Amino acid sequence: MDVVIVGAGEVGTTIAENFASEHNVVVIDVDETRVEELKYQADVMTLAGDGTSHTVLDSVDAGDADLFLACTDDDQTNIISCGTAKTLGDPFTIARTRSDKYFNTWEQKRGAFGVDFLVCTELLTAENIVRVIGLPSAVDVDPFAGGLVQMAEFEIDENSPIAGKTVAEADHFESLTFAGLFRDGEMIIAKGSTRIQPGDRTVVIGSPESVQGFAMDSEPGTTPDTTDEIVIIGGSEIGYHVAKLLEDRGLRSVLIEKDSDRARTLAEELPDTLVMEHDATDTDFLAREHVDEADYLVSALRSDEQNLLTSMLAKRLGCRRVVSVVENAEYVELFEEIGVDVAINPRQVTAEEIIRFSFESVAENLAVLENDRAEVVELELTADSELVGRSIQELATELDGSFVIGAISRDFSLVIPRGETTLEPGDHVVIFAESSFVSDLTAMQ
Known part of the structure; x- marks a missing residue:
């Protein structure tokens, strides 16, 4: 086109x-x-x-x-x-x-x-942050098949209980598929014998419950509830939307904003959020307010330099999980190197959303992973699709490309993909594939 x-x-x-x-x-x-x-x-x-x-x-x-x-x-x-x-x-x-x-x-x-279609960068970024907060150790989360299926990417650290295990040993969930791993910049299609190493980023696809279960296995803990401490640094539009989305989910947070007028406005618009007027780079203030006890800290200030500083302070104080907004995509790696758990670049999030929407004539949904090394795509199969009537094992043998069918939605129910599973017209198929092969898959639907 x-x-x-x-x-x-x-x-x-x-x-x-x-x-x-x-x-x-x-x-x-x-x-x-x-x-x-x-x-x-x-x-x-x-x-x-x-x-x-x-x-x-x-x-x-x-x-x-x-x-x-x-x-x-x-x-x-x-x-x-x-x-x-x-x-x-x-x-x-x-x-x-x-x-x-x-x-x-x-x-x-x-x-x-x-x-015809409008993408709001700040709201979209906030939605990504809240999804990531909802899963321990996740660095990316996307819904598929109307929410019936989730794709999540997890970073495995050396203390994770599944580090050193094979995929077969780590996979004890009925409705979960280990799709692939990213290691040293390379994509690896997951097999039962594949050993999960510290530093790997693991992509899983399955029901939200099974993805949640895997999150608990990879980093034991709990997902956010009303007893958790969630701190948002910065009353930017992104910070506001994060607090608002958390309120919508029944979760309370503390939002720290330096500007008095902005803090007053936020306090009026966020009735279930504690808004504090103060400079979040003040170490004594952070210690006095027990920010070190926060389960989740989101740094959403208006500059990368400020976000880098507050993220470093938060990690030094001992915050369990730090998520930071990074405006310059070139700095994402730097943030991760200093220990930030998740660095989210609003421009990259926006580009992925536009690409996903642009694919909707042939694909229902799409997520881009690891700087376009791989994609997760959802296809609704037509009766004329070249994929229909063939088993997953046949497709894996015959197609010349790296891919994994992670989940199938059929008649609004989740079908667990197995080698003998045959694809049918109307199926919503969620596939993890190397980016260069996605266009071939969409052409077959």
């Missing part, structure tokens, strides 16, 4: 690289140097120009595009770009916004601003 992307930043670049091999992609950005670099980096067409300009969009036939994506860091630019594209034709438009102000308006009236 023909795709036009406005914005050559982290989000636009990630999307362009994902689409480049299968689609005709044009990327527009005001930064001439950046678009010139991207032309060779992602092997796509580029144009230096203003994505809100009628003339610029017309020059790349944006009105005839199948998909028009506006994902700069400026909300108004993205919304105006989509509205302008709609005056030229009828592409399907997707816009990124950081503020929930535009998102709330769009949600009340879908199609507002000329935007």
Whole structure:
């Protein structure tokens, strides 16, 4: 299909690289140097120009595009770009916004601003943080098959009870599939004899209950309940949404915000959250307020430097689990190296959501793992699908690609995939696969 992307930043670049091999992609950005670099980096067409300009969009036939994506860091630019594209034709438009102000308006009236699908970065990031908080040791969690299935990625540390065990020894759950491991940057398809090593990131797919059980095995403890201490550092939009989502789940948190006006506003909007006005980089204050006893600490300040400092302080004080927002994707590895349990990059989360939604014509859902080394994709099989009528063992033998069928939803019930399981029309199949093989799988559905 023909795709036009406005914005050559982290989000636009990630999307362009994902689409480049299968689609005709044009990327527009005001930064001439950046678009010139991207032309060779992602092997796509580029144009230096203003994505809100009628003339610029017309020059790349944006009105005839199948998909028009506006994902700069400026909300108004993205919304105006989509509205302008709609005056030229009828592409399907997707816009990124950081503020929930535009998102709330769009949600009340879908199609507002000329935007067919709107992604709110701050809300999306908060949802990811809350899902991760819900599972001990998880670094990524995504729902599939309408919530019937969960995919979770866990980092295994040297003290984990399952470190050193084989997959067969660790797997005692009826409705769980060990899909794969990431080790030293490489993807490994999990087999019964595969030994789980400290430092591995393990991907499992199954019922929420079985995934929860595996989480308990990999890091004994409890999931958050009303007795747990959850501390949020920073009253940014992300910090606010995390607190609000926790309130919606009946969980209380402590939110620390330095700005007095912002703290007062948050206290009014979050009745079940204790809002404290103070500088969270003050070590004496953190110790005095027993932040070291927190079960979960989320650092959601407005700069990576501040988040890095508060995360280091929290780990030094002894917080059990620290989750940090990292605006610059290049810093994610640094945060993890200093001991942050989960580093979440809002731009990467946004790019993955846009890619997932863009795949929905052929795939129901999609999650991108480990910087696009692998993907988890949900396919709804049609009667004409090349996968229908074949057993999982046949597919594993005949198909030339690394993949694992992790779960099957059939008639709103979970079917545990086994070698002899035969796929049927209407099945929702959740598959873990190397990224280069996903397009082949979607073509077969």
